Amino acid sequence: MPVITHRAERAPACIPPEWAGVGACALPVAAGAATGLLECHALVLVTTGPLLADVDFTSHLAGPGTILWVRPGQALHFDLPGRAGDHQPPGHRDDGESPDEAATVVFRPGLFAPDELPGLAPDDPDGPARTPLVLPDPAVFRAAMDHLTADAAGPPGRVAAALLRHQLAALLLRIRLLDRTGSEVANVEARTFERFRRRLEDGYPHSRRVEDYAAELTCSVRTLTRASLAVTGRTAKQVVDDRVALQARRLLAATDLSVAEVGRGLGFGEPTNFGRFFHRETGLSPGQFRARFADRPGGIPGPRQPTD
Structure with missing residues (x-):
């Protein structure tokens, strides 16, 4: 499936070319298409829209003339309003023409250093x-994206790669x-929470203990909790659990990993412990949540028995 990773399988033609790190790809729009994990x-x-974009299980209606920045690792599903129950293949049109719902530019993570672009860290998941x-x-x-697309399809080289980076920047x-949004970190609590949030992105698969993050940031648990409450209205522990639960939902919806494998990857030694955690956070068992995505054409399989 273009752009997204489906069942942990790569789509090489739609991953940015290695020499440039920037490219273009057709948008995977189809009624009932599978949810996938974005790899870049x-x-x-x-352009002509509107499109329904489900990003990390939140639906957005994007009309013509809007742009959406989807980040690596996010669960993604596109659809067209009014296509419910229409199971034509992706890109189908009765007139035989190809669709032009959106223009898409993809680029790999790590292409820019954190401080390379003023006021913008492109790999920050909380960006604009x-x-x-x-x-x-x-x-x-649209003109800028069309130029970038054309240049990415040209002959590779150092000059071409530099041009593409400048165009993307x-x-x-x-x-x-x-x-x-999110560009101003005005007070001490906001700065503390920002450091915590960025550290959490690296640490959540290994630790759900707020004490561990406080130690790494050389502050107290109370300080982290106060900062989290001030910025999000959630305690530091709730922020950690929210991040783990989000990753669990991503993997259950968009990969064929078993429930036990998802739990182990998130630091749960026993499937029952993961199941209790997931139910507490979402109100559903892992199997119930996964079943919501199993009936889409080309979707993920349902939970496997008996290991799940």
């Missing part, structure tokens, strides 16, 4: 355009100028 960054500019951003000049963005900085 994707800038999705809706996490929800559809209405563009004042969509034609400018300009796009990302334009997005930052339009959406300043």
Whole structure:
């Protein structure tokens, strides 16, 4: 499946070329298409739309002239409004023409250093355009993305790679100028929480203990909890559990890993412990949650027995 990783399988033609790290890809839009895990960054500019974009189990309606930035590792599902029950293959049109719902540019993580672009860390999952951003000049963005797409299809080389990086940087900085969400870290508690959030992205598969994060950040559990409550209204422990539960939902919805394998990968030694945690956080058992995604054409299989 283009752009996304389905059942942990790569789609080499839609991964940015290694020499550039930037490329373009057709958008996987189909009624009932499977949820997948994004393997790279994707800038999705809706051209004719609207599109329904489910990103990490939150639905967004993106109209023409909006852009959405989807991050690596996020669970992704696209659909077209009004196509429920329509099981035509992706890209089907009665007139035989190919669809042009959106323009998509993909780029690999780590392409830019954290401080390379002023006011923007591209690999930060809490960055701009996490929800559809209405563009004042969509034609400018479309032209820039079309130029990038054409250059990415040209002959490889150092000059071409540098050009693509500059073109992408300009796009990302334009997005930052339009959406300043999360760009200001104004007080001590906000800065503390920002450090905690970034450390959590690396540490959640290994530890759910707030004490461990406080020790790494050389502060107290009370300080982390106060900062978390001030920024999110959730305690530090709840923030940690929210992140673990999100990853569990991603893996259950978009891979064929067994429930036991998902639990082990998130640090749960026993499937029963993982099951209790997941039910507490979501109100569903892992099997019940997975079953919601198993009836889509090409979707993931249901829970396996008896190990699940």
